Amino acid sequence: MSKHVVILGAGYAGLRALHELQKGNNELKITLVDQNDYHFEATDIHEVAAGIQTSERITYPIKDVVKSACTTFVQGRVEKIDSENQLVHLKDQEAISYDYLIVALGYESESFGIPGVEEFSLKMVDIPTSEKVYQHLTEQMKAYKETKDENYLKIVVCGAGFTGIELLGSLHEGKKKLAEIAGVEPDKIQLYCVEAVTRLLPMFSEKLGGYGIDHLKKWGVNFLVGKPIKEIKQDTVVYLDNQETNELNELTAKTIIWTTGVSGSHVVGDSGFAAKRGRVMVKPDLTDADHENVYIIGDCSAVMDKESNRPYPTTAQISLKMGEHAGKNIKAQLKGEPTKEFTFKSLGSVASIGNSHAFGVVGKMEVKGYPASFIKKAIMDRSLFETGGVKEVLAKGRFDFYR
Ligand code: NAD
The missing domain is CATH 3.50.50.60 (FAD/NAD(P)-binding domain)
Structure with missing residues (x-):
């Protein structure tokens, strides 16, 4: 019987994992769960808040990236993961059972307990x-x-x-x-x-x-x-x-x-995983310490960077890489092969300040001003491509660099 992989969350990490698992798949059953029926580019929400971008421009329907031959999309709110019985409990919906689980539930605002x-x-x-x-x-x-x-x-x-x-x-x-x-x-x-x-x-x-x-x-x-x-x-x-x-x-x-600042989804800690501020220190192959069929990726996850001896920072770039890696490791497990350790080399990061200014580091090079803004938009288009493919880049990509 075909194995069932459940992916929780259709952000950067979840959708990248979906893409990896759907590729050439004819043996797996996949279920993707998200509370929304759309994916949003989390790196761009400040533009919506400031009114310089519409939300339509930074979102696309999840159905656009779901291959119905192997994947079912369930719109629902995850309340708890029961890892002992391999079940995901949703609000007002039937629980979903899994053989493999990818937890990619993203982040929440962190108040640090400050009153008000x-x-x-x-x-x-x-x-x-x-x-x-x-x-x-x-x-x-x-x-x-x-x-x-x-x-x-x-x-x-x-x-x-x-x-x-x-x-x-x-x-x-x-x-x-x-x-x-x-x-x-x-x-x-x-x-x-x-x-x-x-x-x-x-x-x-x-x-x-x-x-x-x-x-x-x-x-x-x-x-x-x-x-x-x-x-x-x-x-x-x-x-x-x-x-x-x-x-x-x-x-x-x-x-x-x-x-x-942000913390990982509260669902992770509520479900009994060893989370600190919603982030679980996962094993080098991105699985939970106690469950080799549960991958925790993206902003819910902390992975040790052996070079700096600190966890990698949470970024869209690393979430995409984790999604790809979790997908590949599940494919390896299904073939009875060993999983691989996650490694990450940051391509750099660029902060935008408005539409035509930015500053940051690309590779080892510091960039700023309009050229940095150009690079930032290319980075955004690349992220969009990695989750949504050519269709979404053509529809929502930032080619009009003067926009
Ligand atoms: P952050 O933790 O990076 O920054 C929060 C800031 O708030 C810090 O400077 C901190 O000193 C300050 N702060 C905390 N408590 C405070 C208090 N009580 N009073 C005043 N200031 C206080 O959080 P973020 O900016 O939300 O970013 C979260 C993560 O997402 C980071 O890892 C970041 O690098 C990443 N991110 C990346 C991009 C990008 O690559 N373009 C964009 C947005 C976020």
Whole structure:
């Protein structure tokens, strides 16, 4: 009887695994589960939040990449994995049994237990939350028009990691459209970023990171660095202003967006896997320590980089590689062959700041400005190709580099 592989999650890791398993397959039965009927490009959601891109532009239907001869797509919400009985429990649907499981459930916003984050700040982790940010922004602009209260024109981004920086770049670009709604000049919309540490973007050299930050400063972004956020209250960010005296200070704004980092899906820990912040330290072949038929990949997974002796960072690039690797290892297991260790050589990473500026590292080379933006779009097209193939690249790819 043919074996059944269940893939949980249709993000970068899950869809790349699907692609690998569907290739030349005539013996496997595959089920793909996702709560949405679309895949979204998680690296681009800040553009939707800032209103410079529509969500249609960064999503495509999952059915486009499902080969119905071997794969069934189930739209449903995974609640728990019962690895002892090899069952996946879904909300309000029948459980699915598996022979092999690929857990690729992605990430969630991490509040670090800071009071008020859930209630008083906006998340930006997927399509609905990103659309909600933009909807909120447009409402604030309309409210300014009526009240002339300048707090409606203030936007605070919490955290200056990759996500926060890319969001600030897009918000700068989105200011023009927002200003029209408010009936003001774009410069009247004030962007703030509150960040805990003083050495920003530690993955880049100080000079390169500084280039990106200086660019945003030139565009008028106000950075408050070395100011850990201690609480979010209604329309207020409370931060530690002086580490020696423990003096707190407040910044008021009607829009507060929380981008201080992510954790892996809570489902993983809830299901009894040994997760820390939703990430499981997997074996070198990407299987769970206690279950050789369960692969945990993407943002739910932590894999040791032997060179640095630290887990690899979570990126779209590594998720794609993990998806491919898990697919290949399952094929090997089915043939009774040994699985292979996962290795990863980063091709580099590039942060966009708006549509035509970016900075980052490609191979060993530092890139910045318009050429970096060109490279960033090529990287995006490549990711799109790896999950969606030629069809999606032609439909949604970024060839119009001036867009
Ligand atoms: P991150 O952890 O990289 O950055 C979060 C930032 O928030 C850090 O600078 C941190 O110091 C700050 N912070 C944390 N707690 C704070 C507090 N209480 N007050 C103020 N600041 C606080 O998280 P991210 O930016 O969401 O990125 C998550 C992962 O996704 C990273 O591995 C990142 O590299 C990756 N990513 C990559 C890309 C890309 O390659 N283009 C884009 C987005 C995200």
